Amino acid sequence: MVDEVVRIVGGRTLAGAVAIAGAKNAGLPLLAASLLTDEEVVLHRVPELRDIGFMGDILQKLQGEFVHSGGTVRVRMENPRGNPDYDAVRLMRASVCVMGPLVARRGEVQIPLPGGCVLGARPIDLHLRGLERLGCSISLRNGLVHVAARRLRGANIFLGGRHGSTVTGTANVLCAAVLAEGITQIQSAACEPEVVDLCHLLCKMGARIDGIGSPTLTIEGVGRLHGAEHTLIPDRIEFGTFLLIALITHSDLVLPAIESVAHGALLDILAQAGASIEVGPERTFIRGSACELRPVELTTLPFPGFPTDLQAPMCALMTQAAGISVLTERVYPSRFSHVAELERMGGHILLEGPSAIVRGPTKLSGAPVTATELRGGACLYMAALAAEGESVIRGVEHVDRGYENFDAKLRSIGAVVERECLGQRLAP
Ligand code: EPU
Numbered sequence: 001m002v003d004e005v006v007r008i009v010g011g012r013t014l015a016g017a018v019a020i021a022g023a024k025n026a027g028l029p030l031l032a033a034s035l036l037t038d039e040e041v042v043l044h045r046v047p048e049l050r051d052i053g054f055m056g057d058i059l060q061k062l063q064g065e066f067v068h069s070g071g072t073v074r075v076r077m078e079n080p081r082g083n084p085d086y087d088a089v090r091l092m093r094a095s096v097c098v099m100g101p102l103v104a105r106r107g108e109v110q111i112p113l114p115g116g117c118v119l120g121a122r123p124i125d126l127h128l129r130g131l132e133r134l135g136c137s138i139s140l141r142n143g144l145v146h147v148a149a150r151r152l153r154g155a156n157i158f159l160g161g162r163h164g165s166t167v168t169g170t171a172n173v174l175c176a177a178v179l180a181e182g183i184t185q186i187q188s189a190a191c192e193p194e195v196v197d198l199c200h201l202l203c204k205m206g207a208r209i210d211g212i213g214s215p216t217l218t219i220e221g222v223g224r225l226h227g228a229e230h231t232l233i234p235d236r237i238e239f240g241t242f243l244l245i246a247l248i249t250h251s252d253l254v255l256p257a258i259e260s261v262a263h264g265a266l267l268d269i270l271a272q273a274g275a276s277i278e279v280g281p282e283r284t285f286i287r288g289s290a291c292e293l294r295p296v297e298l299t300t301l302p303f304p305g306f307p308t309d310l311q312a313p314m315c316a317l318m319t320q321a322a323g324i325s326v327l328t329e330r331v332y333p334s335r336f337s338h339v340a341e342l343e344r345m346g347g348h349i350l351l352e353g354p355s356a357i358v359r360g361p362t363k364l365s366g367a368p369v370t371a372t373e374l375r376g377g378a379c380l381y382m383a384a385l386a387a388e389g390e391s392v393i394r395g396v397e398h399v400d401r402g403y404e405n406f407d408a409k410l411r412s413i414g415a416v417v418e419r420e421c422l423g424q425r426l427a428p
């Protein structure tokens with residue numbers, strides 16, 4: 001892989017409208033759900049992202065047809081054969097989303113156990129416990145988890161863990177339960193809009209699911225599922241990131257209309273921070289130019305709480321608020337790899353257990369920095385856009401996993417963003 005870096009000249013005011021892509025974290029489990037049928041599944045508004053490409057590769061290696069063109073993916077998994085390999089899971093943890101669908105479809109799957117990552121330990125014990133309750137036998141050997149079931153049978157399953165519910169764990173158990181015999185009740189199911197989107201696709205494919213959007217899902221198993229066509233929900237984390245970009249650069253931006261239910265916690269925190277946001281039926285208008293930022297105290301929690309995926313971007317923003325902010329992580333207590341990088345740009349941040357204590361306002365200055373994960377990368381882009389002078393961000397491949405055309409979108413609203421291979425400038 002070519003090592004790319006991004007150069008950003010900060011301090012510019014941005015202006016204009018930004019389009020928001022389909023949600024990555026809906027796209028991945030929905031693509032995996034295509035394994036539940038031998039008919040074609042067509043998904044629209046699928047973002048062009050590295051992670052979506054990884055999932056496409058996995059489906060192709062399982063002998064399926066996968067075509068992504070103009071935002072539409074056509075997948076047909078007529079007779080899935082093989083198993084994801086270690087590299088697939090190492091490159092993208094969400095590869096585990098194929099586990100539930102594959103065991104439901106063909107009674108067996110073998111998948112490398114994902115290890116920890118930069119966000120922390122990230123076990124999959126809840127996924128496995130849920131599948132076990134449905135009648136799967138689970139064994140671990142040579143780093144591979146083998147999940148097998150002669151017959152899946154409905155069961156009562158509790159999916160809450162130390163850090164709350166599990167998003168991809170709920171997706172896995174749900175995908176297995178829709179083809180299980182009898183009734184399954186999942187308690188403490190994740191309520192994230194991306195799980196709701198998965199339920200909607202599954203229902204279009206013929207599944208019977210009650211309680212969609214609530215922590216208790218009741219599933220009546222069916223004999224088979226059929227093909228379906230579906231449009232992904234917009235990416236709420238990309239949307240939130242652009243709201244925060246408007247605020248950190250004191251810019252006025254126009255974003256598409258939103259379902260405010262999906263953004264309740266963010267809108268509430270931003271109101272406390274002094275932001276003025278007009279949420280209209282046609283568009284959302286954020287007036288960053290008129291905002292005197294105030295500090296906030298926030299805690300990340302499973303939906304409808306404040307999303308962990310916006311904690312790092314919020315950390316960048318709070319370096320500009322006048323006073324002390326406290327950002328506490330309850331989902332991934334060690335998701336703070338961005339903090340040391342923000343400090344290199346002049347941020348004053350103290351890490352105290354699972355909390356970042358940010359003292360602002362700080363004049364940030366451009367610096368070479370490194371992203372080690374997707375949202376930490378977005379946080380560094382934000383800091384660089386606000387900083388005086390030039391920043392060079394390494395590790396931008398993490399950002400490409402989850403933000404579609406991020407550089408081009410930023411340039412279209414006036415940011416100075418250039419990408420280059422180490423030693424060689426790339427045309428914008
Ligand atoms: N957990 C367990 N056991 C499990 C599963 C999870 O203890 O079996 C713990 C995790 O370690 C964590 C918490 O439960 O502390 C929540 O993890 P969850 O399983 O909900 O996370 P995930 O499904 O692996 C998805 C998103 C993440 C997002 C989290 C939390 C996808 C593909 N990924 O991950 O997205 O941060 O939910 O909302 O949907 C990102 O987009 O940057 C990203 C990391």
